[in-house]
Amino acid sequence: MSLSINIPHKTYPNGVCALQDLHLTAERGEFIALVGPSGTGKSTLLNIIAGLDQDFVGQIAYPPQATLSFMFQEPRLMPWLSVADNIRLVLDAPQYQTDSARFTRMDTLLQQLDLQDFRDSFPKQLSGGMKRRVALVRAFVTQPSLLLMDEPFQSLDEPTAQELRQLLLTLWAENAPTVLFVTHSLNEALLLADRVIFLSARPARVILDYRVPLPRPRPLATSALQPLQVTLLQEYPALLSGVLTLPTFSQPHSP
Numbered sequence: 001m002s003l004s005i006n007i008p009h010k011t012y013p014n015g016v017c018a019l020q021d022l023h024l025t026a027e028r029g030e031f032i033a034l035v036g037p038s039g040t041g042k043s044t045l046l047n048i049i050a051g052l053d054q055d056f057v058g059q060i061a062y063p064p065q066a067t068l069s070f071m072f073q074e075p076r077l078m079p080w081l082s083v084a085d086n087i088r089l090v091l092d093a094p095q096y097q098t099d100s101a102r103f104t105r106m107d108t109l110l111q112q113l114d115l116q117d118f119r120d121s122f123p124k125q126l127s128g129g130m131k132r133r134v135a136l137v138r139a140f141v142t143q144p145s146l147l148l149m150d151e152p153f154q155s156l157d158e159p160t161a162q163e164l165r166q167l168l169l170t171l172w173a174e175n176a177p178t179v180l181f182v183t184h185s186l187n188e189a190l191l192l193a194d195r196v197i198f199l200s201a202r203p204a205r206v207i208l209d210y211r212v213p214l215p216r217p218r219p220l221a222t223s224a225l226q227p228l229q230v231t232l233l234q235e236y237p238a239l240l241s242g243v244l245t246l247p248t249f250s251q252p253h254s255p
């Protein structure tokens with residue numbers, strides 16, 4: 001589904017202006033990464049799009065039939081519920097109760113993400129990567145047309161994060177939701193997204209809307225992204241001057 005964001009400003013009651021003149025559109029099925037410095041307003045923006053925060057000046061427009069999923073930095077599983085019950089919790093919401101295929105879809109996704117033997121396990125019995133896989137099942141089981149992801153693979157070891165990125169790309173290709181994916185990592189953004197939106201320091205506004213010139217399927221080796229990073233940052237040196245924190249990037253040498 002298409003999405004249009006027009007926010008003249010979002011100011012918290014304590015006077016902190018998190019977003020200013022932020023305008024952005026997303027086409028149906030597009031994968032968009034949002035990259036910006038810490039504390040600029042990325043989570044604020046996702047909360048506004050999700051309707052969790054309605055105290056802002058502006059409009060968010062998407063089709064009325066749109067369905068939305070949100071995947072947070074923490075997997076946010078209920079510790080007292082099994083894997084299957086954590087997912088059923090979402091499926092039991094009134095808007096999904098008439099969907100007779102929903103539990104079959106849950107079983108298929110559990111199988112696809114290799115969780116079929118853990119449906120009766122509790123979150124504390126799962127590794128960090130497995131909890132994120134459950135969160136991915138929960139995000140996709142409702143067949144969202146818009147998927148909001150707020151640094152969902154943070155604080156995982158790199159091989160686990162890469163495995164989850166690959167799973168996400170597979171699920172995205174199969175289900176084609178529009179995705180807004182917040183990350184601090186330029187590598188992760190280039191690996192996943194059709195477009196990378198670079199946000200300024202607070203108050204956040206769009207400073208660069210960059211179309212990733214890489215074919216799909218993408219190379220998963222981050223070394224394959226290095227030449228693209230070099231070109232991008234040579235073309236837009238402003239991205240290096242305090243706008244981005246790029247722990248994985250080696251700055252190109254001046255001639």
Ligand SMILES: Nc1ncnc2c1ncn2[C@@H]1O[C@H](COP(=O)(O)OP(=O)(O)OP(=O)(O)O)[C@@H](O)[C@H]1O
Pocket residue numbers: 012013014016018036037038039040041042043044045202
């Ligand atoms: N409820 C709130 N009341 C007041 N200020 C807030 C509130 N929530 C967030 N802020 C402030 O708004 C700014 C943007 O916060 P936000 O969490 O959206 O940034 P972020 O880009 O997601 O940060 P990070 O990358 O560190 O997760 C920050 O300065 C934050 O302190």
